[in-house]
Amino acid sequence: MTDHELMWRIAGGSGDGIASTSQNFAKALMRAGLHVFTHRHYPSRIRGGHTYTEVRAKPEPVRSRGDGFNCLLALGDSFARNPQEDAYYGDEEVKPLAENLDELNEGGVIVYDTGLLDSDDIPNFEQRVEENNWHVYPLNLREIARDHGREVMRNTAGVGATAALLGIDLQYFEELMAESMPEKILEPNIEILHYTHDLVEEEFEFTHDLQVPEGSHDEEQVLLSGSDTIAYGALDEGCRFIAGYPMTPWTEVFTIMSQALPEVGGISEQVEDEIAAAALAMGASHAGVKSMSGSSGGGFALMSEPLGLAEMSETPVVLVEAMRAGPSTGLPTKPEQADLEHVLYTSQGDSNRVVLAPGTVAEAYEQSRLAFQLAYGYNIPVILLYDQKLGGELMNVPASHFDREPNPDLGAVTTEEELEDAPHGPGGKFHRYRYDAEDGVSPRSIPGQKGGHFLVTGNEHNPAGHIDEDPTNRVTQMERRMSKLDGVREFLDDKNTQTHMGPEEADYGLITFGSQQGTVREAVDRLNEAGHSVKGIGVSDMMPYPVEEMTAFLESVDEALVVEMNASGQFRGLTQKELGRFGDKLSSLLKYNGEPFEPAEIVAGFEASIEGQDVPDQQTTYVPAAGD
Amino acid sequence: MSAFSAIGEEREIDREEFTPTLEPQATWCPGCGDFGVLKALKQAMPEIGRNPDEVLLVTGIGCSGKLNSYFESYGYHSIHGRSLPISRAAKLANPELEVIAAGGDGDGYGIGGNHFMHTARENHDMTYIVFNNEIFGLTKGQTSPTSPKGHKSKTQPHGSAKDPVRPLSLALTSGASYIARTAAVNPNQAKEILVEAMQHDGFAHVDFLTQCPTWNKDARQYVPYTDINEADEYEHDPTDRDAAAAMASEAEQALYEGEVLTGRFYVDSDRPSYSEEKQAIGEMPEEPLAERYFDDDYEWERTHDLLLDRHK
Numbered sequence: 001m002t003d004h005e006l007m008w009r010i011a012g013g014s015g016d017g018i019a020s021t022s023q024n025f026a027k028a029l030m031r032a033g034l035h036v037f038t039h040r041h042y043p044s045r046i047r048g049g050h051t052y053t054e055v056r057a058k059p060e061p062v063r064s065r066g067d068g069f070n071c072l073l074a075l076g077d078s079f080a081r082n083p084q085e086d087a088y089y090g091d092e093e094v095k096p097l098a099e100n101l102d103e104l105n106e107g108g109v110i111v112y113d114t115g116l117l118d119s120d121d122i123p124n125f126e127q128r129v130e131e132n133n134w135h136v137y138p139l140n141l142r143e144i145a146r147d148h149g150r151e152v153m154r155n156t157a158g159v160g161a162t163a164a165l166l167g168i169d170l171q172y173f174e175e176l177m178a179e180s181m182p183e184k185i186l187e188p189n190i191e192i193l194h195y196t197h198d199l200v201e202e203e204f205e206f207t208h209d210l211q212v213p214e215g216s217h218d219e220e221q222v223l224l225s226g227s228d229t230i231a232y233g234a235l236d237e238g239c240r241f242i243a244g245y246p247m248t249p250w251t252e253v254f255t256i257m258s259q260a261l262p263e264v265g266g267i268s269e270q271v272e273d274e275i276a277a278a279a280l281a282m283g284a285s286h287a288g289v290k291s292m293s294g295s296s297g298g299g300f301a302l303m304s305e306p307l308g309l310a311e312m313s314e315t316p317v318v319l320v321e322a323m324r325a326g327p328s329t330g331l332p333t334k335p336e337q338a339d340l341e342h343v344l345y346t347s348q349g350d351s352n353r354v355v356l357a358p359g360t361v362a363e364a365y366e367q368s369r370l371a372f373q374l375a376y377g378y379n380i381p382v383i384l385l386y387d388q389k390l391g392g393e394l395m396n397v398p399a400s401h402f403d404r405e406p407n408p409d410l411g412a413v414t415t416e417e418e419l420e421d422a423p424h425g426p427g428g429k430f431h432r433y434r435y436d437a438e439d440g441v442s443p444r445s446i447p448g449q450k451g452g453h454f455l456v457t458g459n460e461h462n463p464a465g466h467i468d469e470d471p472t473n474r475v476t477q478m479e480r481r482m483s484k485l486d487g488v489r490e491f492l493d494d495k496n497t498q499t500h501m502g503p504e505e506a507d508y509g510l511i512t513f514g515s516q517q518g519t520v521r522e523a524v525d526r527l528n529e530a531g532h533s534v535k536g537i538g539v540s541d542m543m544p545y546p547v548e549e550m551t552a553f554l555e556s557v558d559e560a561l562v563v564e565m566n567a568s569g570q571f572r573g574l575t576q577k578e579l580g581r582f583g584d585k586l587s588s589l590l591k592y593n594g595e596p597f598e599p600a601e602i603v604a605g606f607e608a609s610i611e612g613q614d615v616p617d618q619q620t621t622y623v624p625a626a627g628d
Numbered sequence: 629m630s631a632f633s634a635i636g637e638e639r640e641i642d643r644e645e646f647t648p649t650l651e652p653q654a655t656w657c658p659g660c661g662d663f664g665v666l667k668a669l670k671q672a673m674p675e676i677g678r679n680p681d682e683v684l685l686v687t688g689i690g691c692s693g694k695l696n697s698y699f700e701s702y703g704y705h706s707i708h709g710r711s712l713p714i715s716r717a718a719k720l721a722n723p724e725l726e727v728i729a730a731g732g733d734g735d736g737y738g739i740g741g742n743h744f745m746h747t748a749r750e751n752h753d754m755t756y757i758v759f760n761n762e763i764f765g766l767t768k769g770q771t772s773p774t775s776p777k778g779h780k781s782k783t784q785p786h787g788s789a790k791d792p793v794r795p796l797s798l799a800l801t802s803g804a805s806y807i808a809r810t811a812a813v814n815p816n817q818a819k820e821i822l823v824e825a826m827q828h829d830g831f832a833h834v835d836f837l838t839q840c841p842t843w844n845k846d847a848r849q850y851v852p853y854t855d856i857n858e859a860d861e862y863e864h865d866p867t868d869r870d871a872a873a874a875m876a877s878e879a880e881q882a883l884y885e886g887e888v889l890t891g892r893f894y895v896d897s898d899r900p901s902y903s904e905e906k907q908a909i910g911e912m913p914e915e916p917l918a919e920r921y922f923d924d925d926y927e928w929e930r931t932h933d934l935l936l937d938r939h940k
Contacts, residue, residue, distance in 0.1 A: 222939035222940055232935060236931050236932075240917055240920070241721065243717065260931075261911075263934065264934070265917070267721075267917065275710065275713070279706070280713045282717070283686075283713065283717030283718040286721075287684070288921060308707075309706060399936055404930075406928040406930050408926075416631065416633060428649065429700070446631075447632075447682075447702040447718065447722065448635045448681065449632055449634060450632075450634040450637075452702070453702045454702070455704075456704040456706075458689075458706065458707055467705075
């Protein structure tokens with residue numbers, strides 16, 4: 001495997017430039033013709049604290065982090081706290097080397113900065129190197145950077161060293177630097193890149209086999225994150241208003257939108273809290289502008305009440321929820337999928353919303369667009385549920401995926417001409433909430449339209465919007481609003497939002513939702529290669545749930561393992577609730593340690609499940625099916 | 629051509645256009661000050677020349693929240709305390725609408741206090757009417773943020789230990805550019821103040837004293853009242869911020885000592901509205917955004933053309 005794919009990990013402290021260096025590294029490999037995928041790990045700190053990003057690259061499409069990694073560039077934590085003896089958090093300075101060794105594969109390559117890291121500080125380092133057949137290349141990256149430019153340019157020195165060791169053409173890095181750096185810092189960076197590259201070639205006798213694989217793309221690729229594609233989907237649907245309050249990891253979408261909107265004559269509002277944020281998005285939407293807001297778990301909790309008003313008043317709005325590990329502040333920078341039940345049911349009364357959970361960077365673009373089409377087509381709130389993993393991971397996607405027409409259609413609204421013939425109440429109010437609306441969708445008028453005024457209220461209301469507690473009116477309006485989800489279900493069925501994996505016929509199923517899709521897909525492929533009969537499905541429609549499709553899937557297999565990143569099996573629970581059966585077929589593989597699954601963990605979980613054993617790894621949990 | 633032809637329609641406006649021709653009739657108690665707000669607001673409309681289809685009246689929850697049930701216009705009866713974020717966004721989406729928010733003292737100074745502070749500091753071009761009756765009415769008489777210290781109610785059986793909120797001072801500190809207090813018992817002044825507030829290009833805060841004969845056992849009628857802009861003993865200059873701070877403080881104290889001081893406390897006509905500020909830094913289009921969705925000739929941007937290069 002080592003000569004087939006590269007799994008490069010750059011490790012340092014928060015503030016050491018790990019994210020930007022790894023982004024350029026991934027892009028260079030994409031430009032070199034490889035498929036790339038990144039995985040970020042960082043603490044909730046501005047300066048210091050062990051941070052790494054993994055870049056996985058190979059000639060074939062790559063949709064997940066790998067199992068461990070095979071090349072480490074350890075820069076040390078230049079912002080580390082001064083460790084005392086027996087410090088709570090240990091010796092932070094050496095963590096970028098020490099903490100990564102457990103996951104470094106046999107035969108792996110290590111480059112570390114002797115300017116900050118001393119291998120004598122790592123327990124049993126020499127012994128572990130020998131046992132694991134690691135190939136170690138110590139370099140004083142800091143000194144090189146200082147001598148030829150500034151110390152902060154050590155990342156460039158590290159990239160130059162990596163390129164020499166793995167046989168990556170420097171031209172890709174040079175081009176990327178030229179595109180992003182002002183001349184003053186470009187020159188020393190280029191010099192450091194070449195100097196380190198040549199130094200490594202001259203000084204070291206290479207003992208490792210690992211080389212960067214060769215590949216080529218059929219068409220032009222772009223490197224994007226899920227946060228990018230969610231924002232771009234919104235912009236291409238004509239969303240021109242966003243309101244928000246910063247919170248990790250939702251801040252990424254908010255930032256991208258806030259920078260793009262002024263360029264296209266849109267409006268971004270950073271406001272006092274998330275209650276206001278959701279309410280602003282609804283106010284702008286009510287006045288005729290396609291709008292969104294969003295947050296992560298804690299901020300989304302504050303949006304519960306406006307969300308309920310959007311359901312009752314049928315005010316279209318798109319809310320995005322970027323999950324991080326909870327409860328409460330939880331692990332602020334780590335992924336989890338434990339807000340599923342929260343977004344499905346939060347706010348008083350029966351839920352009347354759409355919840356979509358895209359599985360990949362490319363899907364996030366499509367489903368962001370679908371979210372707006374549904375919100376405005378059905379006058380209903382739509383929640384796009386994703387997590388820190390999907391939001392932050394970078395993946396190459398063909399540029400042509402985004403070559404589509406914009407869709408600014410406001411959906412179910414009236415024009416002034418239509419208002420002239422539309423039914424009005426005796427007081428002159430437009431019947432915004434008609435009993436007899438087609439598919440339950442009663443078009444709205446926009447304030448300022450002549451003949452369109454009506455009353456919106458969070459109370460139960462009659463066709464003109466007046467508060468009305470009559471039982472027959474209540475039942476009629478409830479049933480009309482709830483019936484919109486039937487139309488949404490039909491709309492989604494045409495869009496093939498669920499992703500099927502593996503063979504059509506198989507004995508076993510792997511089921512997942514949202515961001516674990518790519519990893520489950522890799523596990524399905526590996527299991528089939530190993531002789532198991534397994535198919536998989538990545539579900540995106542959380543509400544309305546794809547009952548028919550999932551019933552067919554579960555009827556076709558003997559047993560199914562539900563893979564999700566939470567502790568209580570929320571998606572398995574939803575599946576059983578929606579389908580009302582299959583409890584004896586569904587077991588769970590759960591992970592909630594703050595890290596997304598690796599493919600091998602799912603393979604191991606599956607094998608344990610069919611043999612009725614416990615999973616070998618303490619970081620995942622297996623929960624058997626009912627009755628087992 | 630505008631997709632919103634009700635906006636700027638030049639014709640005579642009759643106040644009765646704002647009265648629903650059929651039920652629902654107002655369900656407020658006899659003698660309730662809320663009737664005074666409704667009447668003053670209807671009277672103000674012909675003077676500012678706005679018709680029901682170009683007015684958006686957003687309310688919160690409480691007796692005051694029913695205002696748009698009895699006022700014929702685009703109405704948004706929202707949730708407790710949230711009228712301001714909804715209404716100010718509607719104004720950004722379409723600045724040509726006449727946007728009014730309304731709610732009670734619990735709604736605006738209690739649960740929605742954060743929004744009050746921030747909407748005032750941003751100076752949105754809109755009017756905010758707070759029905760201040762110093763009591764929670766619709767939930768049957770609990771102590772409210774403006775109830776006087778020592779106020780006894782079922783939820784404060786030993787009397788409130790809290791000093792009341794000072795709404796005028798709070799508005800001034802937060803950045804409101806028009807601050808007035810009026811009372812339901814003073815209909816002429818109320819109407820004039822509402823006209824000025826709606827014509828003011830910025831955030832206009834009107835603390836509207838609305839007596840509650842049912843739950844406020846003192847049944848204060850807010851009489852006699854003194855207009856600080858007319859009474860000889862006050863030579864108040866509402867354009868002077870320091871004077872406004874002193875006058876607001878005095879009026880807030882006086883109310884609890886039985887003296888009702890009303891009028892314009894602060895008027896800053898020079899401060900740009902929030903839309904003007906946003907437009908000046910290139911963060912808001914000159915044309916109302918809402919118009920764009922009805923413009924068949926508008927060329928909508930694509931991220932493929934605009935943003936994809938940076939990812940190559």
